[in-house]
Amino acid sequence: MKNVDTNLNSTSLKSILYRWEIVLIILLVVVNIINSSISPYYLNARNLLDATTTFLDKAFIVFPMIMVLILGEIDISVGSIVALSSVIMGVLYKSGIPMVISILVCIVLGALCGFFNGYLLSKFNLSSIIVTLSTMIIYRGIAYIILEDQAAGDFPEWFGFFGWGYVGVIPFILICFIITAIVFGLLLHKTTFGRYIYAIGNNITASRFSGVKVDKVKIIVFTLNGLMAAITAIFLTSRMGNTRPNIALGYELDIITMAVFGGVSTAGGKGNIFGPILAIFVIGLLQYGLGLINVPSTTMLVIVGSLLILSVLITNLRFKKA
Structure with missing residues (x-):
């Protein structure tokens, strides 16, 4: 009986240590x-809080992107x-709106x-890679047609609060990030819609036969992705x-x-909200630290690209082993 308990405890400890979130905490x-x-x-403490304002704008898109990848x-x-x-x-504000x-x-x-x-691909x-590659070119092309190589600015003073404002001692963007993380965490892990996302990612054919409205789910997820990209645009432009x-x-x-x-x-069907939250701070603070020693942005791209390859390899190995 003692051997069984020891084996169970050993297995439990090993499963905890092998969790990717533990590795991310160590990396952080x-x-x-x-x-x-x-x-x-x-x-x-103040400098650490200030550091979050340099990378949290893009983090808002990570949450719907998790859903996109799980699909x-x-x-x-x-x-x-x-x-x-x-x-x-x-441009709208510049024109008097x-x-x-x-x-x-x-x-x-x-x-x-x-x-x-979402409508095109479903x-x-x-x-999705073909659709979003095409729209990536189209959307930025439209932006260049509208503004060419010019800049639009002179926003009202209060608009700067989105990117630089504080509520007490906490950056406003960090508060918004925490609220967004809670909302998407509940949506993904505690709702029927979240279960549909996992089901589609694991087996889209079985999901269709089970009555899941696959096209509708995909359209909603991609719409959320575009919505959060617009939220990022507000924070980034403000900053x-x-x-x-x-x-x-x-x-x-x-x-x-x-x-x-x-x-x-x-490959779809696997992932949660907690690991990416840790990854946001690992990568964001890593880039912030590299910026402190004036590492060129091109070098940062190489580092981020290497992390992407490494994470894909490790993630795939983990799921194969499981």
Whole structure:
């Protein structure tokens, strides 16, 4: 009996240690140690809070991207949706439209772009990589047609609160991030809609025969992806103080990396909300630390791309072993 208990305890301990979230927690500690050695001011509480404002804008898209990947799909148009939504918002305000209306149009436009992606791939049975590659080019192309190489800015002073504001000692963007994480966590793990997403990712044919409205679920998920891209556009534009057609370049790489590095399987059907949240802070703080020592952005792209390959390999090995 004692041997059985010992084996059970050993198996339980091993399963805990092999959880990817534990590895991410260790990596988060290592990143903070490295960053604190780079800058003696890094471990100051205020500086750590300030650091989150540099990467949390893109993190809002990670949550619906988790759902997209669990479905077995992908969306590489999110950076272009951010750019187009931001440009439209800036141009509308510049033309005399009130800022509140411009923000609302930005949100609606982002959702419509996501809806268009979902509608194309579900109604015409197209590959998501082909659809979103095409719309990635189209959306950013429209942004360039509208604004060319110009910038739109001179936003009202209160608009800067989205990117730089504090509620007490906590950044406003961090509060919004926490609320969004809770909402998407409940949606994915505690609702019938979330169970449908996992079911479709595991076996789309069985899901159809079980009465799951697969096309409807896909359209909703891609619409949410576009909606959160518009939210990112608001925070990013607020932080920059202006907008250009070339903003959010490479965002799709960072966002997909955060989701996959958090343990979401690219094959669909596997993943949760907790791993990607840890991955957001691991990658975000790593990039922040590299920025402290003036590492070029091109080098950061190489590092992020390497993390993406590594995370895909490790995730696939874990699921095969399971």
